[in-house]
Amino acid sequence: MSPARRRGLGLEELLEGIAERKTRALARAVSLIEDQDPLRDQLIRRLYPSIGGARVIGITGPPGAGKSTIVDRLAHLLRQEDQLVGILAVDPTSPFTGGSILGDRIRMQRLYTDPGVFIRSMATRGAMGGLARATLDAVDLLDAAGYDWILVETVGVGQDEVDVVRCVDSVVLVTLPGLGDDIQAIKAGIMEIADLFVVNKADREGSDRAVRDLEMVLSLEESRDPRPPILKTVASRGEGLPQLLDELRRHQEWLRSDGELERRRRSRLRLRVENLLKERVLVAVDRVVGLDSTLERAFADHEDPYSVAERLFNAVGASGPREE
């Protein structure tokens, strides 16, 4: 039985609690999304007509760049204007190390008492690869619940996280001085899609150099309109954060005036549909032939992965009418 139903909370009650932005209902809905609860599909389907109003911002960058501090500061600034803020921290940290839970608790102590803020770490237990799916479902959830701004924080390396970053409206890449060549490895796939660059901890030595490095890398791009701004911040003291928020607002306006927002949300739908199709094919194969036993035999027979995949795919009848 699903966790939501085990506690006697049905879909209708859950939807009601979400509409009222009740923390317990929202938290339960996120857990249900993470756990691939059977209620999940229905939940997202019912919420979907209400989505589209939130400004979805991705904050990404290497560990230690100060993403959490920037997110918290932005949240405080937005709260001063009575904007409702949802924060999702995409955290690939494993249950074993428990990093996410600790960090989450510390942050909760500061923001949890404000009913206008919902904050949550996203993690997936068990099945890997579902983190992007779960995070994008959670964005829908908070959007439908009426949060004005949704800040999605992620380390931004790897498929799941790149998927998430490709699905937000505005992407902020946070770096710090002195990262040197290491930034090459971190920014993989993110550099091209970042809309705003931030050099945080700008009171440290090397911040001008870091800005110049970014300018140089950006100048290699033949044309990007608008040119992404590069900002310096010292998030721990709140310096540069109002400017960042201004730039985010400017970017959001541009998105809406240019048709770019629609283009981005269309690619968000595409990525989500693709991920769901991948999830479904594995479920179907397992139901029809039993994945474990089939793989056991294939391994014993030293069968190659391509032959096994072809056989399994045909077994679920997924060849379709027009396939050769």
Place this chain on the structure above:
Amino acid sequence: MSPARRRGLGLEELLEGIAERKTRALARAVSLIEDQDPLRDQLIRRLYPSIGGARVIGITGPPGAGKSTIVDRLAHLLRQEDQLVGILAVDPTSPFTGGSILGDRIRMQRLYTDPGVFIRSMATRGAMGGLARATLDAVDLLDAAGYDWILVETVGVGQDEVDVVRCVDSVVLVTLPGLGDDIQAIKAGIMEIADLFVVNKADREGSDRAVRDLEMVLSLEESRDPRPPILKTVASRGEGLPQLLDELRRHQEWLRSDGELERRRRSRLRLRVENLLKERVLVAVDRVVGLDSTLERAFADHEDPYSVAERLFNAVGASGPREE
């Protein structure tokens, strides 16, 4: 037409060149694997009966930890014993930044002249998510070609890279002193599966602390047998590398004596089959209904991703006999 065929190199010739470890044939085969060339399936199927002999080592860790230097040093040590060494650097760096190509060239200058070493960066152009698939195919390729050791180097964050690390025989996690709490974010999902820990740049301040931190994190694990060793190295001067190689050999022996090698290779097959199934379902959907046009309409109709995915999945007839 596929690149391999365009240059008049058929499957048989390619297989012949691979068996003789001709650099051109190997490089072409890797490109064909990366590009999802139609010849790819046949290639892996034909090579598969010859695989299984190589020792496949994953070297992972944050940017700047010195993974490449460790890999190069290990390769040199192995070459002194006339072992054939294949090196695959999993590189999610985008074509835009071009970091991988540069790094590759510098390394090639040192090792390229040795015919007993094959070195290659793995990257995927276009379709994301295929990096794990391509890398594991390339491991098969080098294994079948007769390389004794295959060293797979990866930053080790994100789904694709974690997938790769889960598919090697022995996993080495490289860290460095002074990483502090940042290691929490880097080691995501890797800590639990690392077989050997290395604190590189151990001549820097804080190396004892780094070892203690690792020991503490490992002590949280209830039982792991064998307990993963923690080694200090200064790879730039070759210090600690012979010890690392000894430990790797010891781990390889344990894998073979314990049945663990078989367990790991079974899960490698599983992951690869799953990835191929995911690839296939998207291809099938696109053939049958045309993914672009369907998504265009779905977006215009504000249809939710779950409904779209269900409709598309049913369209390719992938419901299978026993699905409800």
